[in-house]
Amino acid sequence: MDIAKQIAQGHYDIHFEGQTKTSELHQLMSSLNYLAEALARQEAMRKQLTADVAHELRTPLATLGSHLEAMIEGVWQPTQERLTSCHEEIIRLGKLVRDLERLERAESADPALSKAPADMLELIRGVCSNFDADLLSKNLQLSLGGMPSFISVDRDAMSRVITNLLSNAVKYTPRGGQILITVEDTANETLFKVEDNGPGIPEGELPYIFERLFRADKSRNRETGGAGIGLAIVKSIVSAHGGTVTAENRTGGGCRFTVRLPKGQREELPD
Known part of the structure; x- marks a missing residue:
């Protein structure tokens, strides 16, 4: 069926339009439309998560990059305060990664609970x-x-x-x-x-x-x-x-x- 092929190719914004007196075909049409809508929601969530994670990573990475660059070029001295600031950003990145890992485990289809x-x-x-x-x-x-x-x-x-x-x-x-x-x-x-x-x-x-x-x-x-x-x-x-x-x-x-x-x-x- 052409609509199934389009969904398989990532075209989730389409809907099955048609008239039929056969209940099985009508149910199939409804199921395909539901599948397309569900996949569209999942795709939107995936894109939003990617954008959000990139945003969360950007700030600590930018801070680290600017601080380290200034110290490498001699603009800043590697003082205790500035090294501590860099260390705090690394800790923040590590916490973000650990939290994402915890979230992935918690949201898995079959979370392992003891x-x-x-x-x-x-x-x-x-x-x-x-x-x-x-x-x-x-x-x-x-x-x-x-x-x-x-x-x-x-x-x-x-x-x-x-x-x-x-x-x-x-x-x-x-x-x-x-x-x-x-x-x-x-x-x-x-x-x-x-x-x-x-x-x-x-x-x-x-x-x-x-x-x-x-x-x-x-x-x-x-x-x-x-x-x-x-x-x-x-x-x-x-x-x-x-x-x-x-x-x-x-x-x-x-x-x-x-x-x-x-x-x-x-x-x-x-x-």
């Missing part, structure tokens, strides 16, 4: 202990509350979810601010929330914050955050567990992230 029963409250408590220095440096108060909730999860992957959400909260909460994490347990799901009293997120940008390489233009930018991959990783890992993650602005200011994870038919307590 699930085991875990108490979400204790898992979060363990991750929080890694942020003691960050909290102290900004004089932030972190409160963890709720109840034990046992659920089968990939501990490493879920720790990444908690780390990314807590890292966001630390970055965007003003000095002396507060971060609240609560865990809830029901018969059907484990739920936890991460809340901060930072600047919040513009309402028009809330639907897009879990997209790859998306950053709000104002308060949440490269100076305060990363490349906009952390929340995409969160969504992919949570989705791989069959759950959902949402974001909303709090009435009194700040942002609230809510993760819901469905329980299996029987969640066993660890021995």
